[in-house]
Amino acid sequence: MAFHPFDVSVPFVLLLALVVRLLSLPLLRRAQGAFRARSSAMVAGTGAGTAGPLPGAVVAELAACAVFGALLVALLTEIPGIGLGLRMPAAFADLSGLQREMHLRNGAAQLELWLVAAPALALWLLLGHLARRRLLTVGMPAAVAEDGRLRRGGLVRFWLLAVLGVAVLPVGVVLAGVAFQAVALVSARRLPALTGPAAVIVFPPRPEPVPAAAPTAPATAPTAPATAPTAPATAPASATPVPPPAPPGPAAVRVPHQPLHGHEPRGIGGYRLLGRIGAGGMGTVYLAQREGAATQVALKTINLDLLDDPDLLRRFRREAEVLAMVPGAYTARVLDTGVDAGRPFLAMELLDGRPLDAHLRELGPLRAPEALRALALALAVALSGVHRLGLVHRDLKPANVMLTSAGPRLLDFGIAALVDGTRLTATGAGPGTLTYMAPEQFGDEPVGTAADVWAWACCVVCAAHGSSPFAATSTGGVIRRIVDTGPEPSALAAVRALDPALAAVVTRALTPDPSDRPTDGAALLALLTDAPQEDVRAEITRGWSTLRR
Template sequence: MPHPGLAVDQPIASLLAAESTNWSSEFGELAVDLSLVVLLALVVRLLSLPLLRRAQQATRERAALSASGAPRASGAPRAAAGPVVAEVVACVVFAAGLEAAMSAIRNYGFELLRSPVAFADTEGMAMELDLNSDDVMVRALVIGAALLALWLLFAHLSRRALLTSGMPPAVAADDRVRRQGLLRLGLFAVVGALVLPMGVLLAGAVFQAVALLSARRLPAPAESAGTTAVLPHPAHPAPAPATAPATAYVPAPAPAFAPVRVPHQPLNGHEPRRIGGYLLLGRIGAGGMGTVYLARREGAATEVALKTINLELLDDPDLLRRFQRESEVLAMVPGAYTARVLDTGVDAGRPFLAMELLDGRPLDAHLRELGPVRSAEALRALALALAVALSGVHRLGLVHRDLKPANIMLTSAGPRLLDFGIAALVDGTRLTMTGAGPGTLTYMAPEQFGEERVGTAADVWAWACCVVCAAHGASPFAATSTGGVIRRIVDTGPEPSALAAVHALDPALAAVVTRALTPDPAARPADGSALLALLTDAPQEDLRAEITRGWNTLRL
């Protein structure tokens, strides 16, 4: 006689087995349906990629204009909204078509995917599939929440990449742009949870993933609509740009975002409010010699960096001569990856220098905060841009003599070489006192420690040190003491691990760097032009494109 319990246990076991079989079948259908939605969304997104890229470029231009805070110049084109509207319409049409297709196919997978996260018809699905309604509800919520989170994550990442890759930091940091991004993300979350079917959320995640990859490869906008040029003061016209030889490298105009927003402090009560026709808006920085102000020409919108000597030092003729020398040198240097001088003059006996306001930060600050450059393309772009800058400097008969990471500004438009305050004409007299050689110790060439004449080869040496520092994080001649640094420079040579860091990223660049660190100045590339010839033989347009392409791989 059979055991009394078997008559009950066998049907229960049969039911559990049947339910398990049902779930296996339904989840198999769900996996297939998810794959079909992903494949269809990917195909449609790739076919509409040109429309997406136009919409992204228009969004960048509008964000840059919003961040500038400047009125649109008369006659300047507006940032087009048409591509953005077309992209939104295309996404709505695709979502409607996808929902219609899912409604036409009756199975567990599409039954789930055509329901919103918060209003999934779990009762109907449970009855149709002969399953427990609570189990269906839990699984629907888990799947829906995962798809919604995936869509929101990719939407956030794609917008962040759109506003940071190849864009000035001021754009992503702008409060209005941030608020717009948060509002957009909140709207996505509400609509995604309450309105959109789960299948549309999955397709949206695919769309946003493709948008993320596209945003990282977009070039910076060609121009911003709100830009106004700084007008020279009638009493102090801006110096005429130096005429370069026909072979000089002339880069494309950098994208103009006005005004660039840089950190600054409010003015003190004793500080002036106007200098030479410029309104002082704040203090960017100050040193023992002078102060740099954030300023704007009266009647103009573009902001500038205005540098002037501190009042207590105006009676020092040596400092006045040095400041005047810096103004002259900067006015002569071409604008190829160097900071441009916009205006110079003297106001009530106080000399001033107005320069373009650069976004970004110095290379040394970048290395402290983010570490060494890990992109081979970005490192080569930095090396090429600095070589281009030096070739323009040296062609004018100038030697920088203080090339170091603190004097290299990393901007959205590329590196910029700064601070020519101690530069001297190659055939002129030294401005510093005998025995007080200019420069920073770990970037000084061996000849700067002796009595021999310092020429353009010393800048080539410093260029190599800066490239190594960018890849390694420190100068190849860094040591724990001054004596140790000097011994490395004149005797033992650079740190092998520092050179290895460059070689690991770009062996060809490492070979040029090694040659530029030859102790004998005559064995190094003679100047910036010779250095550039060793690095590349590309035409000007190709060189400019290579620098821009490589620079866009660097996270600023």
């Protein structure tokens, strides 16, 4: 049996490429993370888009691949008769050397070359497509994979690689590309979920005035047994145009939503899904309606690819029961919980508006002192109800504060906190978001309700200043500010310029020693005001009417 150079050269090239790719794996993962962040930011409207410059990590990865390809071409060219230095079509290849080495007749050398090259090219293109698809789907907002610009970019990339593989690149480089793409596919499956502002792409509604008749809708009354603040609503006894402090029922809220994709369910747990409000790397929020009922809800559920984690499901079910007890005063009410075919869900009150971080990006910091104080009071009221149950939110930040037409709402006790590892927990466990974390969260000390008070102060400062008082250019810089140098003076000055009395409470809430801060939401509220509960709600309503939308 004749000896074929392909018998040795194919495994040699594959092994060489695999070793090089594994050695450069950190570069690959950085490039993949940068590509995901850029794609998500582009879809969310916060990035430069396809016309913007490529991230440095992506450029470095492309340059490294080009250098390796050039070196491999030089190596294959120097090895006589290896065959893999030839390009695929006969018109571009001198096959005489291959014929002599393999003792093949006319035409047989070309056939032998294609038997290696054609499957290699097909596999290279397939693995590249799957790796790119994984990058845009696993742990990413659903809207990213459906974006038309990214799809067109993927098609252009596919055909460019096909042309290069057929007409330009030697067979050995294509084989090396197979090894590179196989590693990239495995790496894409293991990337962590995207976090930060680009991690959840929600299509926010345009703020609309709430109809005066909405608070009287009788259909919402049976769904609000735990909303004490809504009971003394003044709308029935007052003709003032200011909306009541508690938001209208879900049936009165109109929230923009996207059509369901073909692979998405049409119903979960007895709820008919009407559309998709938004999606994150780990969960999706649907506009839903209970079968036989008129009330619409926001139904949150975990993505299907996370259902294999029994601990995640167990914690979700346990915490869903606890969340149903959280008071409805300036929080989103949990109306129903359950599991459908192994998939847990939460049916929550449907809210209009947008998160505080989105408001700050689009309109800048709050400029009305009354609106800033209303935000601070509402969050303090919400924390007092949460802390009364012996719970710590652990992830209070602008992304978890919804600015609705009826007032601020503290959100993300459920899916977003759970899947990011910052779930609502009993005192003494769980991480948070770095720039809103209290000093005790970096050590071994027990973490209690005072950590939420610290995060409350950070959110108030962020609302007035535009960013956290502990924001810095690096992780180390953030931690140094939190545990050592203290908050940015200009950030505190922004609060002081709007409301000196509120700034004094914020400063105390940012005391490094937890024992020197207000102990919980109730103590915080007592520092802010000594007015009766009804007067506090009225002040929040008046102040909120000054918010620029």
